[in-house]
Amino acid sequence: MPSTSTLHTAWNKRLVGQVAVLILVNVVVDTVITAPLIVLPQMLDHFGTDQPAWLNASALLAGAMWAPLLGKTADVHGKRKLLVLTLVLAGAGALVCMIASSLWVFVLGRVVQGAAVASLFLTVGIVRDLCESRIAMIVTGIVTTGNAVFGIVFPFVFESLSHAYGYRIVFIVSGVLAAAGALLVRFFLPESVIRTPGRIDVAGALLLGGGLAAVVGYISLGAEFGWISPALLLLLAGAAALAGWYVTARRVPEPIVDIGNLGRPLVLTLLVVVLGTGAYQSMLQLFSLLADVSPDQGLGYGLAAEGALGLLYGVPAIGIVLGGTLAGALATRVGPAVTLMGGVALGLVATLGLFAGVSTLALAVVCSFMLSLTAGTLVTSGFNMAAVLAPPHRQGVVSSLVMVMIAIGSVVLNFAGAAVLKSTSVRVDGSTENSAAGVFGYIGLGTGAFVAAGVLALLLVRTVRRTSPSTAVGVA
The missing domain is CATH 1.20.1250.20 (MFS general substrate transporter like domains)
Structure with a gap:
């Protein structure tokens, strides 16, 4: 060191x-x-x-x-x-x-x-x-x-x-x-x-990475082409690759990811990251759909107005920087586990606000800013939590797992939300539109992900405080 x-x-x-x-x-x-x-x-x-x-x-x-x-x-x-x-x-x-x-x-x-x-x-x-x-x-x-x-x-x-x-x-x-x-x-x-x-266990890395990419690829394509389609081959191939990786990781002396040495705090951290960042990204995708519909269309939602997209996507850029910087500073006092939990709580409040904000631009902008704070907080706290849990010689591997969770969460929740919208679409004046039920179901999916992430984050805080008080306040 x-x-x-x-x-x-x-x-x-x-x-x-x-x-x-x-x-x-x-x-x-x-x-x-x-x-x-x-x-x-x-x-x-x-x-x-x-x-x-x-x-x-x-x-x-x-x-x-x-x-x-x-x-x-x-x-x-x-x-x-x-x-x-x-x-x-x-x-x-x-x-x-x-x-x-x-x-x-x-x-x-x-x-x-x-x-x-x-x-x-x-x-x-x-x-x-x-x-x-x-x-x-x-x-x-x-x-x-x-x-x-x-x-x-x-x-x-x-x-x-x-x-x-x-x-x-x-x-x-x-x-x-x-x-x-x-x-x-x-x-x-x-x-x-x-x-x-x-x-370096190259075979294990290829099995793990390829398996993850194939499974997530199936989710992305299945939502568009149908879950029972040629895309199903991706799921089968991905599952086989992941199974091969698991077997290999148990047998080789230096696996790409040491399954038996992950530890409960790290597993909880990864689960919070995948659910929290996925929920945030899915809401970000929803904003573009809301901004394309006028409230005058009578669909029960819509934010189309002059400058709506700029407000919904420009303001959050500031929030992401602010959230990440504040999360890093607060972690030195209360620990990254607590800031991670705080980010999830903030995201949950913002997502709940969207139930009323789908047709009110001012409220939607506030929710968007809160979600951007959530994004910065989750990413920073996820990496900080992984850093204090991993020894110096494993920083690369552990940080890579956080990045994998961010990528998987972003893709899976985006396409899951898209599937909800597609399954509840309605025909209006000869064109297919997203229904209010679909939009609220989409928000409900994000809400559920934040609730699950919140429960896991609470368990993480309790686990860290019980097993390592120094880690709880951010001292590696």
């Missing part, structure tokens, strides 16, 4: 520069995951497809597949080295997407780009290598959510550029930022001196 004399114990110019580099890395992640949504209609027209799932979710699914392997490799070979590699892969994937002439070549590029998703948890691990435990919690909040500030201007910039230069401009910008990030990381961040001697 690094000498305590080499760790940052307070803010200084060098730490500010290093944090700026790490925030830039997570801006690259944004350009991979969210920026393509801005030009999604153009991409659908270009490739002649009406299946946005392949264009949108492929990078996030690939991120879930990449994460376990990259997490273990980072522990063995160094986090900075792996962070540079993920950024290089992200740049290469952006290049493939830019020149792709067919849908499947484009999807291949998105899968390669998905390696950038691993960059988020690697930046968290690097923060732990740079900073003393207490300041590390605050820095983690800033690094994991600071990139959201750019989310305020990105939609306007990319929308304008895409009208002038086409959808490819998004991937050009993403590739340039990835290259710049790789260079800055290589020359301005130190390599971790912490190593985990041993071998």
Whole structure:
């Protein structure tokens, strides 16, 4: 472990520069995951497809597949080295997407780009290598959510550029930022001196990552093509891969994830993260649907108004940064388990407010801001909780599991909500519309996820306080 004399114990110019580099890395992640949504209609027209799932979710699914392997490799070979590699892969994937002439070549590029998703948890691990435990919690909040500030201007910039230069401009910008990030990381961040001697269970990593991606892929496609369809093959293949991984993990001496050594607090943390972040992401998806319907249509909901989308999606970017920073600061006093529980409680209140906010723009904006605070709090607290539970030599693996849960929760709850809407749609004046029952059922699904996450978060707080008082207040 690094000498305590080499760790940052307070803010200084060098730490500010290093944090700026790490925030830039997570801006690259944004350009991979969210920026393509801005030009999604153009991409659908270009490739002649009406299946946005392949264009949108492929990078996030690939991120879930990449994460376990990259997490273990980072522990063995160094986090900075792996962070540079993920950024290089992200740049290469952006290049493939830019020149792709067919849908499947484009999807291949998105899968390669998905390696950038691993960059988020690697930046968290690097923060732990740079900073003393207490300041590390605050820095983690800033690094994991600071990139959201750019989310305020990105939609306007990319929308304008895409009208002038086409959808490819998004991937050009993403590739340039990835290259710049790789260079800055290589020359301005130190390599971790912490190593985990041993071998990498590549077969286990491929089984785990591939199994997760296949199962989540089935959920995404099943909601659109039907649960009993050729997509069912993905579920069967994913289940077989996960079963193979489980058997392998029990037999090999150094599994990619040591199942028997996870511990109850970490398992509870991962469950809270998957439910909480999934519920938040599903509500975010709902806002775009609500903003497309006018209350005058008489459907029982609707928020369409001048500037509605800007209010619903622009204001939350501030809340994400604020939530992450405050969660990091509070964790130094009350512990990350408590801040994680607080984030879930805030999300539950916001989601309940949406039952009345589906037709009142002002209330919906308030709920959106509260949910953005929830998002920043959950992500920061999830990573901080995992960091204090994991020993230094396992930071990469444990942080990767948090990233996997974020990806799975986001995809599963989004598509589960979409399935609820599809099953309750109604015909109005010859067109298919989402019914009020479907919208309220959608919100009910998110509410249920937050309630379940709240129960698990309460168990986590009690477990942590009972087993390790020092961890409860954030001392690793």
